[in-house]
Amino acid sequence: MEALARGLKNWADSRGGARAGRVVRFPRFKSRRRTAPSVRFTTGAIRVEPDRMHVVLPRLGRLKLHESARKLARRLDNGTARIMSATVRRGGGRWHVSFTVEVERAERAPARPRSVVGVDVGIKHLAVLSTGELVDNPRHLAAAHQRMRSLGRALSRKTGPDRRTGRRASKRWERAAARAGRAHARVAHLRRDGLHKLTTRLAREHATIVVEDLNVVGMLANRKLARCVADAGFAEIRRQLAYKTGWNGGRLLLADRWYPSSKTCSGCGTVKTKLALSEREYTCEACGLVIDRDRNASLNLAALAAEFDTVGSGPVAARGADQKTRVRGQVATKREPGTASAGQTGTVPPQGRTTNRVFAKAH
Ligand SMILES: [Zn+2]
Structure with missing residues (x-):
């Protein structure tokens, strides 16, 4: 009821020109x-x-x-x-x-106050860290994903509802839809759980985390499901890191979206003109370095932190995920290279009150 009142008010304000932004349509029936x-x-x-x-x-x-x-x-x-x-x-x-x-929230400092980590978010692994660690996707995710797909196929073979003819769904369809919905939710929960565990651990441990900025154009252009899923996961990882580094007194640096983290050699800095997605190994013609593609990217990202600290800008920017997150100022906190010691990472202003959601399952 309250939501309806809000919807009606948004619509009325939009018509009267009192509301900024996109035109708000008449509330839809729920x-x-x-x-x-x-x-x-x-x-x-x-x-x-x-x-x-x-x-x-x-x-x-x-x-x-x-x-x-x-x-x-x-x-x-x-x-x-x-x-x-x-x-x-x-x-x-x-x-x-x-x-x-x-x-x-209590004021906190990362466990390793001088530590920098580059994070490359991938498909095969959930993430590859510049420390050399490969963070796997949550256990059972692949199996849950498989089950979700097969239940989806089973659903498509049954008689579903048709809004055009007004046909109601069959009982078999409804049961299959419920099964598919549960499998879908399980995949989403496993994935979310994996992302939270990763971001919590990173934010607690490292003072500086470097990730790539979100490539929105690339995201819209690609149609491969696996890639889309990875991109969605990436957006979520970035969002979580932005507020969790704020909570833990660290900072998040975003590499410019045009920074060639995959094409640059982490050994000598030579940039390749071409690197096919299928090439899982990075081979440098200049210095002969042979390294895992994602590991190479994560090392390049980590190296950007030093560049940011000396120049204060360059291909990285420090900022939060969006305006709604109140970590913006905290993430942007700059430190002089080599002068920060344990405890001084507390350049973070005292934590205010933040609103967040806590979930619990009920029967
Ligand atoms: Zn090289």
Whole structure:
């Protein structure tokens, strides 16, 4: 109801010229059959029970959780978090409850205050680090992906709904659609979990993280599914790194999108004019270096950090993922090369209050 009021107001303001940006159309009808059921509570009793396995929501009462809410409960208990709202939503065959929480964060410093890491996000591996580490995709992801595809094919063989003729879906189709939806959600969850684990670890450990800027043009141009998935993952990795480096007192540097991280030799700096995607090994004609393609790219990215510190610009820019993230100023914090010592990475301004979402699964 509240959302409808907001939609109507946006539409009216847009018509009257009071609203900036793109023209807002009349609100669409939200069908109960087609949209995921969800409800948001902003007032009333919202709390986590002392056993951490139940939450209490207005009207719905006491709900049993599938996953413990202990992390949220701990913060609520010691007064570093305040629940702003709770949303209950159906998705992937389960009910989820998510809380929008205002969190007071302690000031932190990365475990290795002088450490720089270049991160090359790939397809075969989730990421290749300049430290030489290959970060694999989450376990079971390939199998889950396979299952998702085969259930999708099974679904296409059954009688689905047809909006043109008004035909309703068959019972078999509905069951198959539910199965496919659950498999799809599992793939998404595995992938998200893998990305979070990677970005949390990187932000806790390293003071400076260098990644490539997002190539939006390239993303739109390519139609290969695997590449699209990798790009989507990359955008998410960058977004997570931007706010997590902010939380941990580190910084994120973005290489210019035209910087040839793959084509440059990490040994001597020679830039190749051509490097096919199929060439997994980088061979330098100038100095004879033979190195894994992604490893080479990650080393080049890491080397950019030194360049940034001496010149203050060049092919890298320090910034957050977007305006909404409040890490912008913190990520842009500059240090003089060689003068930073442990503890001085705390050039980060005191952490304010940030709002983030905590997820918990309910039965
Ligand atoms: Zn070379």
